[in-house]
Amino acid sequence: MSLVIQKFGGTSVRDHGRRDVAAQWVHKAVTEGHQVIVVVSAMGRLGDPYATDTLLGLLQDQGQPPLEERDLLISCGEVISAVIVAGHLRAIGLQAKALSGGEAGIVTDASFGDARIIEVIPTALEDLTAQGIVPVIAGFQGRTQGGKITTLGRGGSDTTAVALGAALRADVVDIFTDVDGIKTADPRIVPEARTIAALDYEEVFQLANLGARVIHPRAVEIGRQFGVTIRVRSTFSESLGTLIASGQGTLDPWGHRDPDHAVTGITQLEHLMQFRVAPPVGMHKDWAFRLFMSLGERGVSVDLINLFPDQVYFCVPPEKTAVTAAALDAVNFSYEAFDDRAKVSIVGSAIQGLPGVVGRVMAAMAQSDIEILQSADSHSTITLLLHRCDMERAVASLHKQFHLAEEVPER
Ligand code: ADP
Ligand code: MG
Numbered sequence: 001m002s003l004v005i006q007k008f009g010g011t012s013v014r015d016h017g018r019r020d021v022a023a024q025w026v027h028k029a030v031t032e033g034h035q036v037i038v039v040v041s042a043m044g045r046l047g048d049p050y051a052t053d054t055l056l057g058l059l060q061d062q063g064q065p066p067l068e069e070r071d072l073l074i075s076c077g078e079v080i081s082a083v084i085v086a087g088h089l090r091a092i093g094l095q096a097k098a099l100s101g102g103e104a105g106i107v108t109d110a111s112f113g114d115a116r117i118i119e120v121i122p123t124a125l126e127d128l129t130a131q132g133i134v135p136v137i138a139g140f141q142g143r144t145q146g147g148k149i150t151t152l153g154r155g156g157s158d159t160t161a162v163a164l165g166a167a168l169r170a171d172v173v174d175i176f177t178d179v180d181g182i183k184t185a186d187p188r189i190v191p192e193a194r195t196i197a198a199l200d201y202e203e204v205f206q207l208a209n210l211g212a213r214v215i216h217p218r219a220v221e222i223g224r225q226f227g228v229t230i231r232v233r234s235t236f237s238e239s240l241g242t243l244i245a246s247g248q249g250t251l252d253p254w255g256h257r258d259p260d261h262a263v264t265g266i267t268q269l270e271h272l273m274q275f276r277v278a279p280p281v282g283m284h285k286d287w288a289f290r291l292f293m294s295l296g297e298r299g300v301s302v303d304l305i306n307l308f309p310d311q312v313y314f315c316v317p318p319e320k321t322a323v324t325a326a327a328l329d330a331v332n333f334s335y336e337a338f339d340d341r342a343k344v345s346i347v348g349s350a351i352q353g354l355p356g357v358v359g360r361v362m363a364a365m366a367q368s369d370i371e372i373l374q375s376a377d378s379h380s381t382i383t384l385l386l387h388r389c390d391m392e393r394a395v396a397s398l399h400k401q402f403h404l405a406e407e408v409p410e411r
Helices: 016-031 051-055 068-090 123-130 156-167 201-209 216-224 286-299 318-332 355-367 388-401
Strands: 001-007 035-040 097-101 107-109 115-122 134-138 141-144 149-153 174-178 230-234 242-244 266-280 303-306 312-316 335-345 373-377 382-389
Touching: 001 016, 001 156, 016 068, 016 174, 035 068, 035 123, 035 156, 051 068, 068 097, 068 141, 068 149, 097 123, 097 318, 115 156, 123 134, 123 141, 123 201, 123 242, 141 156, 156 174, 156 216, 201 216, 201 266, 201 335, 216 230, 266 318, 266 388, 286 318, 312 318, 312 388, 318 335, 335 388, 355 382, 355 388, 382 388
Parallel strands: 001 035, 001 174, 035 134, 097 134, 107 141, 174 230
Antiparallel strands: 107 115, 141 149, 230 242, 266 312, 266 335, 303 312, 335 382, 373 382
16 A cells, blocks of 8 residues: 655645645545545644744744743644644544644654754554554654654754655655745746756755745755655645656756756745954964854854955854854954845756856846845855845846746757
Protein backbone atom coordinates (compact mmCIF):
# COMPACT_ATOMS: atom_id res chain seq x y z
CA MET A 1 0.00 0.00 0.00
CA SER A 2 1.34 3.42 -0.78
CA LEU A 3 1.70 6.18 1.76
CA VAL A 4 0.97 9.79 0.90
CA ILE A 5 1.63 12.81 3.13
CA GLN A 6 -0.61 15.80 2.42
CA LYS A 7 0.36 19.14 3.93
CA PHE A 8 -2.10 22.03 3.83
CA GLY A 9 -0.88 25.62 4.34
CA GLY A 10 -2.66 28.38 6.20
CA THR A 11 -4.80 29.67 3.33
CA SER A 12 -5.88 26.11 2.49
CA VAL A 13 -7.50 25.63 5.93
CA ARG A 14 -8.58 29.22 6.50
CA ASP A 15 -12.36 28.77 6.56
CA HIS A 16 -14.99 26.06 6.32
CA GLY A 17 -15.27 26.24 2.54
CA ARG A 18 -11.54 25.97 1.94
CA ARG A 19 -11.18 23.22 4.53
CA ASP A 20 -13.82 21.33 2.60
CA VAL A 21 -11.76 21.57 -0.59
CA ALA A 22 -8.72 20.34 1.34
CA ALA A 23 -10.73 17.50 2.90
CA GLN A 24 -11.78 16.34 -0.57
CA TRP A 25 -8.10 15.82 -1.49
CA VAL A 26 -7.73 13.59 1.56
CA HIS A 27 -10.95 11.76 0.69
CA LYS A 28 -9.77 11.22 -2.88
CA ALA A 29 -6.43 9.75 -1.80
CA VAL A 30 -8.09 7.45 0.76
CA THR A 31 -10.64 6.32 -1.84
CA GLU A 32 -7.80 5.57 -4.26
CA GLY A 33 -6.44 3.17 -1.65
CA HIS A 34 -3.54 5.18 -0.23
CA GLN A 35 -2.65 5.47 3.41
CA VAL A 36 -2.77 9.19 4.14
CA ILE A 37 -1.14 11.36 6.77
CA VAL A 38 -2.21 15.00 6.93
CA VAL A 39 -0.10 17.90 8.23
CA VAL A 40 -1.70 21.31 8.75
CA SER A 41 -0.57 24.87 9.36
CA ALA A 42 -2.44 27.39 11.52
CA MET A 43 -5.68 28.63 9.97
CA GLY A 44 -5.36 31.74 7.82
CA ARG A 45 -3.11 34.78 7.91
CA LEU A 46 -2.59 37.80 10.16
CA GLY A 47 -6.00 39.08 11.19
CA ASP A 48 -7.56 35.64 11.24
CA PRO A 49 -8.19 34.71 14.89
CA TYR A 50 -5.85 31.71 15.28
CA ALA A 51 -3.15 32.52 12.70
CA THR A 52 0.46 32.48 13.94
CA ASP A 53 0.91 36.24 13.45
CA THR A 54 -2.31 36.94 15.33
CA LEU A 55 -1.13 34.84 18.27
CA LEU A 56 2.23 36.64 18.19
CA GLY A 57 0.30 39.92 18.27
CA LEU A 58 -0.98 38.98 21.74
CA LEU A 59 2.57 39.40 22.99
CA GLN A 60 2.97 42.90 21.57
CA ASP A 61 2.83 44.74 24.91
CA GLN A 62 4.73 42.11 26.85
CA GLY A 63 8.31 43.01 26.02
CA GLN A 64 10.40 39.91 25.31
CA PRO A 65 8.64 36.87 26.77
CA PRO A 66 10.76 33.74 27.38
CA LEU A 67 11.24 31.97 24.04
CA GLU A 68 9.88 28.79 25.58
CA GLU A 69 6.60 30.50 26.38
CA ARG A 70 6.45 32.13 22.97
CA ASP A 71 6.68 28.68 21.40
CA LEU A 72 4.03 27.35 23.76
CA LEU A 73 1.70 30.12 22.59
CA ILE A 74 2.29 29.95 18.83
CA SER A 75 2.15 26.15 18.74
CA CYS A 76 -1.55 26.49 19.61
CA GLY A 77 -2.41 27.74 16.10
CA GLU A 78 -1.53 24.42 14.47
CA VAL A 79 -3.09 22.40 17.30
CA ILE A 80 -6.42 24.20 16.79
CA SER A 81 -6.15 23.65 13.05
CA ALA A 82 -5.41 19.91 13.46
CA VAL A 83 -8.46 19.40 15.70
CA ILE A 84 -10.77 21.29 13.35
CA VAL A 85 -9.49 19.54 10.22
CA ALA A 86 -9.72 16.09 11.87
CA GLY A 87 -13.33 16.92 12.80
CA HIS A 88 -14.01 17.96 9.22
CA LEU A 89 -12.60 14.68 7.89
CA ARG A 90 -14.82 12.71 10.28
CA ALA A 91 -17.80 14.76 9.13
CA ILE A 92 -17.21 13.60 5.54
CA GLY A 93 -17.03 9.99 6.62
CA LEU A 94 -13.32 9.34 7.13
CA GLN A 95 -11.70 8.10 10.31
CA ALA A 96 -9.28 10.75 11.55
CA LYS A 97 -7.41 11.74 14.68
CA ALA A 98 -5.67 15.01 15.56
CA LEU A 99 -2.19 14.92 17.08
CA SER A 100 0.27 17.56 18.23
CA GLY A 101 3.74 17.44 16.65
CA GLY A 102 5.13 15.85 19.81
CA GLU A 103 2.42 13.19 19.85
CA ALA A 104 3.22 12.45 16.21
CA GLY A 105 6.80 11.66 17.25
CA ILE A 106 8.62 14.82 16.12
CA VAL A 107 11.57 15.23 18.50
CA THR A 108 13.64 18.41 18.23
CA ASP A 109 16.57 20.14 19.86
CA ALA A 110 15.83 22.92 22.36
CA SER A 111 16.42 25.94 20.06
CA PHE A 112 13.06 27.47 20.83
CA GLY A 113 11.66 29.44 17.91
CA ASP A 114 13.89 27.75 15.35
CA ALA A 115 14.25 24.15 16.52
CA ARG A 116 15.76 21.38 14.38
CA ILE A 117 14.22 17.95 14.13
CA ILE A 118 16.63 15.40 15.55
CA GLU A 119 14.45 12.31 15.40
CA VAL A 120 11.04 11.14 14.26
CA ILE A 121 9.50 8.29 16.26
CA PRO A 122 6.99 6.85 13.81
CA THR A 123 5.18 4.28 15.97
CA ALA A 124 2.07 6.32 16.85
CA LEU A 125 1.48 7.20 13.19
CA GLU A 126 2.13 3.67 11.99
CA ASP A 127 -0.44 2.35 14.48
CA LEU A 128 -3.08 4.80 13.28
CA THR A 129 -2.51 4.31 9.55
CA ALA A 130 -2.54 0.52 10.01
CA GLN A 131 -6.06 0.89 11.45
CA GLY A 132 -7.18 3.01 8.52
CA ILE A 133 -7.25 6.20 10.60
CA VAL A 134 -5.93 9.41 9.02
CA PRO A 135 -3.61 11.17 11.47
CA VAL A 136 -3.96 14.97 11.26
CA ILE A 137 -0.79 16.47 12.64
CA ALA A 138 -0.14 19.97 13.89
CA GLY A 139 2.74 21.17 11.68
CA PHE A 140 5.54 23.58 12.62
CA GLN A 141 6.15 22.03 16.04
CA GLY A 142 7.80 19.25 17.95
CA ARG A 143 8.91 18.46 21.46
CA THR A 144 12.31 18.25 23.06
CA GLN A 145 13.58 15.05 24.62
CA GLY A 146 12.53 16.64 27.93
CA GLY A 147 8.97 17.10 26.65
CA LYS A 148 8.94 20.88 26.05
CA ILE A 149 7.04 22.18 23.04
CA THR A 150 9.20 23.80 20.33
CA THR A 151 8.50 25.43 16.95
CA LEU A 152 10.48 25.00 13.74
CA GLY A 153 10.59 28.55 12.34
CA ARG A 154 8.54 30.26 9.61
CA GLY A 155 7.33 27.75 7.02
CA GLY A 156 8.14 24.89 9.39
CA SER A 157 5.02 22.85 8.57
CA ASP A 158 6.65 21.99 5.23
CA THR A 159 9.55 20.57 7.22
CA THR A 160 7.21 18.55 9.43
CA ALA A 161 5.65 17.01 6.33
CA VAL A 162 8.93 16.13 4.61
CA ALA A 163 10.51 14.81 7.83
CA LEU A 164 7.51 12.51 8.30
CA GLY A 165 7.80 11.52 4.65
CA ALA A 166 11.44 10.56 5.23
CA ALA A 167 10.81 8.67 8.48
CA LEU A 168 7.80 6.75 7.16
CA ARG A 169 9.20 6.29 3.63
CA ALA A 170 6.21 7.97 2.03
CA ASP A 171 5.79 7.60 -1.72
CA VAL A 172 5.17 11.32 -2.07
CA VAL A 173 4.80 14.43 0.09
CA ASP A 174 2.23 16.81 -1.36
CA ILE A 175 2.66 20.42 -0.24
CA PHE A 176 -0.76 21.94 -0.94
CA THR A 177 -0.73 25.74 -1.06
CA ASP A 178 -2.42 28.75 -2.68
CA VAL A 179 -0.34 28.75 -5.90
CA ASP A 180 -0.05 26.17 -8.69
CA GLY A 181 3.49 25.16 -7.81
CA ILE A 182 6.95 26.65 -7.78
CA LYS A 183 6.98 29.47 -10.27
CA THR A 184 9.68 31.36 -12.11
CA ALA A 185 9.07 34.25 -9.69
CA ASP A 186 6.68 35.19 -6.90
CA PRO A 187 3.35 35.62 -8.73
CA ARG A 188 2.50 38.50 -6.41
CA ILE A 189 5.28 40.45 -8.14
CA VAL A 190 5.25 38.85 -11.60
CA PRO A 191 1.69 37.76 -12.45
CA GLU A 192 2.86 36.10 -15.70
CA ALA A 193 5.38 33.87 -13.85
CA ARG A 194 5.24 30.31 -15.14
CA THR A 195 4.81 27.16 -13.04
CA ILE A 196 7.89 24.92 -13.31
CA ALA A 197 6.90 21.30 -13.93
CA ALA A 198 9.88 19.57 -12.32
CA LEU A 199 13.03 20.57 -10.43
CA ASP A 200 15.92 18.98 -8.62
CA TYR A 201 16.35 19.70 -4.88
CA GLU A 202 19.36 21.97 -5.47
CA GLU A 203 17.57 24.69 -7.41
CA VAL A 204 14.51 24.57 -5.15
CA PHE A 205 16.79 24.88 -2.13
CA GLN A 206 18.48 27.93 -3.61
CA LEU A 207 15.16 29.56 -4.47
CA ALA A 208 13.76 28.87 -1.00
CA ASN A 209 16.89 29.89 0.82
CA LEU A 210 17.07 33.17 -1.10
CA GLY A 211 13.51 34.09 -0.20
CA ALA A 212 10.88 32.15 -2.19
CA ARG A 213 8.37 31.48 0.55
CA VAL A 214 6.58 28.71 -1.30
CA ILE A 215 8.57 25.96 0.46
CA HIS A 216 10.74 25.94 3.59
CA PRO A 217 14.47 25.50 2.77
CA ARG A 218 14.95 22.95 5.53
CA ALA A 219 12.16 20.83 4.07
CA VAL A 220 14.07 20.74 0.79
CA GLU A 221 17.31 19.80 2.58
CA ILE A 222 15.64 16.89 4.36
CA GLY A 223 14.02 15.87 1.09
CA ARG A 224 17.37 15.78 -0.66
CA GLN A 225 19.08 13.94 2.18
CA PHE A 226 16.52 11.15 2.30
CA GLY A 227 15.40 11.18 -1.33
CA VAL A 228 11.80 12.15 -0.55
CA THR A 229 9.69 12.92 -3.62
CA ILE A 230 7.92 16.24 -3.04
CA ARG A 231 5.17 17.87 -5.06
CA VAL A 232 4.17 21.51 -4.57
CA ARG A 233 0.65 22.06 -5.83
CA SER A 234 -2.51 24.08 -5.38
CA THR A 235 -5.37 23.01 -3.11
CA PHE A 236 -7.68 24.89 -5.42
CA SER A 237 -6.78 23.54 -8.86
CA GLU A 238 -6.24 20.22 -10.58
CA SER A 239 -2.85 21.33 -11.91
CA LEU A 240 -0.07 18.81 -11.22
CA GLY A 241 2.20 21.43 -9.68
CA THR A 242 5.97 21.09 -9.37
CA LEU A 243 7.64 17.73 -8.87
CA ILE A 244 10.83 17.87 -6.80
CA ALA A 245 13.09 14.83 -7.05
CA SER A 246 16.67 13.99 -7.94
CA GLY A 247 17.72 14.50 -11.53
CA GLN A 248 14.57 16.44 -12.42
CA GLY A 249 14.49 19.54 -14.55
CA THR A 250 18.16 20.47 -14.50
CA LEU A 251 20.15 21.34 -17.57
CA ASP A 252 23.26 19.38 -18.32
CA PRO A 253 25.81 21.88 -16.97
CA TRP A 254 28.35 20.79 -19.60
CA GLY A 255 25.98 20.58 -22.54
CA HIS A 256 24.94 23.33 -24.91
CA ARG A 257 23.79 26.29 -22.89
CA ASP A 258 22.22 29.53 -23.84
CA PRO A 259 22.65 32.53 -21.51
CA ASP A 260 19.21 33.81 -22.53
CA HIS A 261 17.60 30.69 -21.05
CA ALA A 262 20.04 29.66 -18.33
CA VAL A 263 18.04 30.96 -15.39
CA THR A 264 15.40 28.88 -13.61
CA GLY A 265 13.85 31.50 -11.36
CA ILE A 266 14.09 34.90 -9.70
CA THR A 267 13.57 35.38 -6.00
CA GLN A 268 13.65 38.18 -3.47
CA LEU A 269 14.04 38.85 0.22
CA GLU A 270 12.81 42.08 1.79
CA HIS A 271 13.92 43.98 4.84
CA LEU A 272 17.62 43.62 5.25
CA MET A 273 19.82 45.94 7.27
CA GLN A 274 23.08 46.83 5.49
CA PHE A 275 26.20 47.82 7.46
CA ARG A 276 29.30 49.57 6.14
CA VAL A 277 32.04 49.06 8.71
CA ALA A 278 35.60 50.41 9.00
CA PRO A 279 38.30 49.54 11.55
CA PRO A 280 39.77 52.17 13.90
CA VAL A 281 42.67 54.06 12.27
CA GLY A 282 45.99 52.23 12.63
CA MET A 283 44.51 48.86 13.57
CA HIS A 284 46.51 45.79 12.56
CA LYS A 285 45.50 44.13 9.31
CA ASP A 286 43.85 41.30 11.24
CA TRP A 287 40.93 43.67 11.89
CA ALA A 288 38.46 41.51 9.99
CA PHE A 289 39.25 38.61 12.29
CA ARG A 290 38.47 40.74 15.37
CA LEU A 291 35.31 42.07 13.82
CA PHE A 292 33.81 38.72 12.85
CA MET A 293 34.82 37.13 16.17
CA SER A 294 32.95 39.89 17.97
CA LEU A 295 29.87 39.33 15.80
CA GLY A 296 30.08 35.55 16.16
CA GLU A 297 30.37 35.72 19.94
CA ARG A 298 27.09 37.61 20.03
CA GLY A 299 25.32 35.12 17.81
CA VAL A 300 25.11 37.41 14.78
CA SER A 301 25.20 35.59 11.47
CA VAL A 302 26.00 37.95 8.58
CA ASP A 303 25.06 37.71 4.95
CA LEU A 304 26.42 39.22 1.72
CA ILE A 305 29.89 39.99 3.02
CA ASN A 306 31.91 42.20 0.64
CA LEU A 307 35.35 42.74 2.20
CA PHE A 308 37.94 45.31 1.07
CA PRO A 309 41.35 46.21 2.60
CA ASP A 310 39.89 49.20 4.47
CA GLN A 311 36.22 48.38 4.97
CA VAL A 312 33.56 45.73 4.81
CA TYR A 313 29.92 45.67 3.85
CA PHE A 314 27.49 43.07 5.12
CA CYS A 315 23.82 42.57 5.91
CA VAL A 316 21.86 41.31 8.90
CA PRO A 317 18.14 40.79 9.49
CA PRO A 318 16.57 43.94 10.99
CA GLU A 319 15.97 42.29 14.38
CA LYS A 320 19.74 41.85 14.73
CA THR A 321 20.50 45.57 14.30
CA ALA A 322 20.99 46.38 17.99
CA VAL A 323 23.19 43.39 18.77
CA THR A 324 25.26 44.03 15.63
CA ALA A 325 25.82 47.63 16.70
CA ALA A 326 26.87 46.40 20.17
CA ALA A 327 29.37 43.97 18.62
CA LEU A 328 30.89 46.78 16.53
CA ASP A 329 31.06 49.17 19.49
CA ALA A 330 32.82 46.50 21.54
CA VAL A 331 35.78 46.53 19.13
CA ASN A 332 35.64 50.31 18.44
CA PHE A 333 34.78 50.00 14.75
CA SER A 334 32.97 52.84 13.06
CA TYR A 335 29.95 52.02 10.99
CA GLU A 336 26.97 53.24 9.06
CA ALA A 337 23.72 51.28 9.01
CA PHE A 338 21.15 51.49 6.22
CA ASP A 339 17.69 50.07 6.58
CA ASP A 340 15.23 49.09 3.91
CA ARG A 341 17.50 47.04 1.72
CA ALA A 342 16.29 44.03 -0.24
CA LYS A 343 18.07 41.32 -2.12
CA VAL A 344 17.07 39.92 -5.46
CA SER A 345 18.63 36.73 -6.81
CA ILE A 346 18.70 34.70 -9.98
CA VAL A 347 18.94 30.92 -9.58
CA GLY A 348 19.97 28.43 -12.24
CA SER A 349 22.29 25.45 -12.10
CA ALA A 350 23.25 26.15 -15.72
CA ILE A 351 24.72 29.61 -15.07
CA GLN A 352 27.97 28.12 -13.73
CA GLY A 353 30.85 29.39 -15.88
CA LEU A 354 28.53 30.60 -18.61
CA PRO A 355 29.71 33.86 -20.23
CA GLY A 356 27.05 36.51 -20.72
CA VAL A 357 24.85 35.86 -17.69
CA VAL A 358 26.21 38.67 -15.50
CA GLY A 359 26.05 41.03 -18.48
CA ARG A 360 22.36 40.26 -18.86
CA VAL A 361 21.75 40.84 -15.14
CA MET A 362 23.45 44.23 -15.41
CA ALA A 363 21.48 45.05 -18.58
CA ALA A 364 18.22 44.40 -16.73
CA MET A 365 19.27 46.73 -13.89
CA ALA A 366 20.50 49.42 -16.28
CA GLN A 367 17.31 49.33 -18.35
CA SER A 368 15.24 49.83 -15.20
CA ASP A 369 17.61 52.47 -13.79
CA ILE A 370 18.26 50.47 -10.63
CA GLU A 371 21.27 51.11 -8.42
CA ILE A 372 23.18 48.00 -7.27
CA LEU A 373 24.53 48.33 -3.74
CA GLN A 374 26.29 44.98 -3.36
CA SER A 375 26.51 41.67 -5.11
CA ALA A 376 27.39 38.05 -4.41
CA ASP A 377 27.44 34.87 -6.43
CA SER A 378 27.80 31.12 -6.17
CA HIS A 379 27.95 28.40 -8.82
CA SER A 380 24.18 28.55 -9.31
CA THR A 381 23.12 31.98 -8.01
CA ILE A 382 23.76 35.69 -8.47
CA THR A 383 22.43 38.01 -5.77
CA LEU A 384 22.10 41.80 -5.85
CA LEU A 385 21.48 44.04 -2.87
CA LEU A 386 19.17 46.91 -3.77
CA HIS A 387 17.12 49.69 -2.27
CA ARG A 388 13.87 48.13 -1.07
CA CYS A 389 11.89 50.48 -3.33
CA ASP A 390 13.53 48.95 -6.42
CA MET A 391 12.86 45.32 -5.48
CA GLU A 392 9.69 44.62 -7.46
CA ARG A 393 10.97 46.37 -10.58
CA ALA A 394 14.23 44.43 -10.40
CA VAL A 395 12.45 41.08 -10.14
CA ALA A 396 10.15 41.93 -13.06
CA SER A 397 13.03 43.19 -15.18
CA LEU A 398 15.18 40.07 -14.59
CA HIS A 399 12.19 37.84 -15.29
CA LYS A 400 11.82 39.52 -18.65
CA GLN A 401 15.54 39.58 -19.40
CA PHE A 402 15.79 35.80 -19.03
CA HIS A 403 12.57 35.10 -20.94
CA LEU A 404 11.06 33.26 -18.00
CA ALA A 405 7.44 33.79 -19.02
CA GLU A 406 8.07 31.84 -22.22
CA GLU A 407 7.86 28.08 -22.51
CA VAL A 408 11.23 26.46 -21.86
CA PRO A 409 13.02 25.56 -25.10
CA GLU A 410 13.94 21.89 -25.68
CA ARG A 411 16.63 20.86 -23.23
P1 ADP B 1 1.30 28.23 2.74
O1 ADP B 1 0.52 28.96 3.78
O2 ADP B 1 0.45 27.35 1.90
O3 ADP B 1 2.51 27.55 3.29
P2 ADP B 1 3.01 30.37 1.76
O4 ADP B 1 2.46 31.74 1.85
O5 ADP B 1 4.01 29.94 2.78
O6 ADP B 1 1.78 29.35 1.71
O7 ADP B 1 3.65 30.11 0.32
C1 ADP B 1 2.92 30.39 -0.85
C2 ADP B 1 3.27 31.77 -1.38
O8 ADP B 1 4.63 31.78 -1.76
C3 ADP B 1 2.53 32.17 -2.63
O9 ADP B 1 1.29 32.75 -2.35
C4 ADP B 1 3.50 33.14 -3.32
O10 ADP B 1 3.14 34.49 -3.14
C5 ADP B 1 4.82 32.92 -2.60
N1 ADP B 1 5.95 32.68 -3.50
C6 ADP B 1 7.15 33.29 -3.44
N2 ADP B 1 7.96 32.88 -4.41
C7 ADP B 1 7.27 31.96 -5.13
C8 ADP B 1 7.59 31.15 -6.27
N3 ADP B 1 8.78 31.20 -6.86
N4 ADP B 1 6.63 30.31 -6.72
C9 ADP B 1 5.45 30.23 -6.12
N5 ADP B 1 5.08 30.98 -5.05
C10 ADP B 1 5.98 31.83 -4.55
MG1 MG C 1 4.50 28.13 3.77
